Every structure is written in structure tokens, then in C-alpha cells.
Amino acid sequence: MTALRITPLDLLHRRLGARMIDFAGWSLPVKYPTGTLAEHRQARTAAALFDVSHMAQISLHGDAAADLERLVPGDIKNLPMGRQRYTFFLNEAGGIIDDLMVAHHPGRLVIVANAVRTEADLGHLDTSGIAREHHHDRALLALQGPQAANILARLGHEAAALPFLGITTCAIAGIGPCWVSRSGYTGEDGFEISVPASDAETLATRLLAEPECAPAGLAARDTLRLEAGLCLYGHDIDMLTSPIEAGLGWTIPKRRREALDFPGATTIHDHLVNGPPRLRVGIRPQGRPPARAGTDIAALDGTQAGIITSGTVSPTLGAPVAMGYVRRDLAEDGSPLVLLVRGQRLDAHQVKLPFVPHRFAAR
């Protein structure tokens, strides 16, 4: 067993009394003394600060859009300077190697990728002959919530003026240069701030000193993203899931659908034209018990319908919510399903995602 990697905020987490866990080989705070429900509410009502330094930050220097488009189905060539976009590395079967944010900075593209897939992503770029720089020396903070913009209006007004999915390089509270994007993983307005590792604790401490801001851990990050209907790699999407099955076809523009010039294009085309065999859906179990990942889903006639990939009790709704995959012929908003939880049959029905409406900034 190898030692856990720590982020530049490790000492701060411990001072704040965080409970640390192993996540993808990193020691990260799962919760602080206030607890997950309070942290969740903090992000929905004010502002929460998450340490997401475990995520990989990777630069592709120069004019790398054409190279990157060999690996992803998104529109990178037309990604304007100062904007960020969601896309995937796909394998030859159309499965998702990783989901990514790609930002167009002056003179380069900056990718933010999942910690659990970092090695696979770097290897994939290397094998594909694409030069990359992995920024081990930068931390990543996510400031999320309806008050996040008010905080940055005081500490870094250039960042506070960004549109949704806009990016810029600027100082925050005099610290930086920070790479700031107006994005996140909670369904709320918010920012992700990349900062030199040596300045990370100073910046985090400065942000936490703001009255609207409190720290939040991985458990709250998970309940927030699930309420927002956002996919977690390794649960809701993986090497065996196509973006079309996952309901993420909106990331693939017409130009790429026509050219079919990306890995797995044959499968993606087939799923687009003939429909995928299964679809990701939102599920509301009736009653109180949450249906966790791995729960079998049956149709009303008793036939196998699919499987839950993420499930919890929604702190906002006070009721269980889940996402999962069901056979395409069964995927329909409002239609009933049966969940097999610990030997019991629980009634459930499908709902539109997200469970809690997004409140992003204007584009």
C-alpha cells in the first residue's frame, strides 16, 4: 500500500477538525465538525469552500485544439478564448475514459480531470502523442453557493464578473495569479480557483474568513452533485457507458456528429440514430430508505430494468433520490419502477433531472 497523497491544504483541514478519508489515493476531508447536512445547506444558501486539489490540472500548450479533438467528441476548435467546456476522453467502443473540463487560456488549453482517472488520462495523452504539462504545483479550490459571487466581488472583482463557464487569470485577495472559472459541481453559482500550491492555504484562509463562507467536505460535494443530477465518474459514467446513454449527447456538436472523427464514433452514431440500449434517468424512491449504487431496478412486470448508480437522501428534499440506468423502452418521466433494496421491493418513479434546479450565473 502506498502512502496517501496530501493536498496543500492538509494542515488547514486538520486544524479545522476535518475527518479525513482516502479518496482515489488522496487524503481528503469527508466532513468538518458541522457535519454534511450543514455543509450541504451552506452551499445551497450561502457559500461553501471545497478543496478539490486532488483533481488533475493539465496544460496542453500551443494550438492544441485539433490534437485534443482527436480524443474527445466536443467542440474544442471553436471554444473561444476565456471559455470552458465539458467533454470526455472516449475509448474506441464509445465508452468514457474520463469526463473533463477544458478551458481555453491564452496560448494553451487547461484540462481539469478526475483524480481517480489521472494516470489513465496522462497515459492516454502520452500514447496519443500529445505533449502535456501536469500541474503538480497548483491547488484547486471550489467556492460554491449563491453568495460566492458576492465574496469574489470584494476580493477579485474581475473573477466576479465572469459569465457561467467563463475563465480568467487574476489575483484573488492579492494572491495569485489564480486561474478562475465560473463553474462547479453543485448546481449552484460558483467558482473554481486554481492557485499556486504555496499560496493555497493563505487563499483558503482568506476565503474562509468571509462571513458567508464555511468549509465543506466530499460527502456534501456528493449530495450536492447528485441533487444537481451531475455524473460521478466510476459510478454514473465509466468505460462501459457512452455519453448518449448518459444523456450527455448535448456535449457533441453537429460538426462532430457529421464528421464522426473521434474515438468510438461508430457506437455514438449508432446510439444517436437507433437509440442507446439504456438511458440514465432520475429516480425518486417512495418512502424513506435510500436506494444506493448497485441496487437492482425491475420493471412492473418483474423483468430486469437496470441498476442504480448513485443514491442518497437529498438534504434539500428530505427524501431519497437516485440516478441509474434503465432499458430504453422503460425510460420515461413519471413512469414507475421497482427497486430491490435489501430483499424488499420499493416503489419508485422516474423524474426529470436535476432534482434541485440549477442556479448557475448567466452565460
Next chain:
Amino acid sequence: MAETRYTKEHEWIRLEDDGTLTVGITDHAQDALGDIVFIELPAVDRDVVEGETVATVESTKAANDVFAPISGRIAEINENVVEDPGLINRDPTGEGWFWRMEPTDEDAFETLLDEEGYEAYLETL
């Protein structure tokens, strides 16, 4: 004062004056689990065997089994924690109790960890 014993599964078991045992999870357990959002308790009158899964507590993150600390019959369950699972976090060794049981073997209680033994066990984790 009623005596309380413990298990390595982080349950506490209190011997009541009438010989029944009240069972819950320790402060260490509730802290490790995080905010508890759902609990499923056993049916009253169910006969349970030591080590058998008799309840499930779910935090925002995961489901966790709770085991019968000793064999016996479930005499009563705490409906208050079913209605308000957060009670387990707020008062794990008081209002947040799970169930009362009648032990099959009255001497079994004595075989459980005492407070000192449980504290020593926590030190090893």
C-alpha cells in the same frame, strides 16, 4: 446506576433494572458515520442471534449494518429515531437508542467489553 457494556462494532448495551438490554451506537460510531438520514429497525418480537444484522443505519454517504450484540428477543424499538434519524447524531447514548431486547442468556452481558475495554479498543483504531 445501570451498567453499560460495548462491542467492537461500536454498539453500547445498557443493562436495565428489569433485566432487559437497551442497545444503541456509540458517539464514536455516530461521528464516524456522519449525518444519519435513515434507520431501519428490526420487528418487535423478532428472535435474533448474536452477530446477526438486525438494523441498518444510513448516513448521507453509505449504508451500515448494525448487529445483534448478543442473542435474544427484540422487546421494543425506538420509533423516535425512525421519525428523526438525526437524534442518533445528537444524543447517541440517550434519546438515540435503537432497541430493547430480552437476552436469551443473562450471563452473556458480562462477556461484552466494559467501558475501559472499549476505550482501549478505540485507542488501537
